[in-house]
Amino acid sequence: MESEHYELILDHFKNPRNYGALEDADVSYEEGVPSCGDLIRLDVKVEGGKVAAVKFTGKGCAISQASASILTEKVTGMGVTEIMRLDDGEMLESLGLTVSPTRFKCALLGLKVLKKALLQNEKDKAAGAADGIER
């Protein structure tokens, strides 16, 4: 059972889904883990309150990169409000294996970056509405 789960992580690490840049992204955000230098960047397109498309790039350990790949599949088509409510436990569950607490930062980096990207998008929209420019 456990080895099947490692296979999911390894598959996503070797063949990352939604990898690359999104030409028409509404917002891009990147953040790393200072202690190891690993990094995730997400480009997100939001339409009608949902994530219409999301792509990622990054560098780092298998768990951080695979979990970002798994995350992009999970949240495509999902409502922004729903994503903001996703908690760490749900993200860890989608990886399908038990991650030791020392690796939580790796497994949760993608979700953290996604939530910050969506918050930034809201801020940009609010700023656009305030200055009359549509973004």
Ligand code: FES
């Ligand atoms: Fe850096 Fe995993 S060791 S995110």
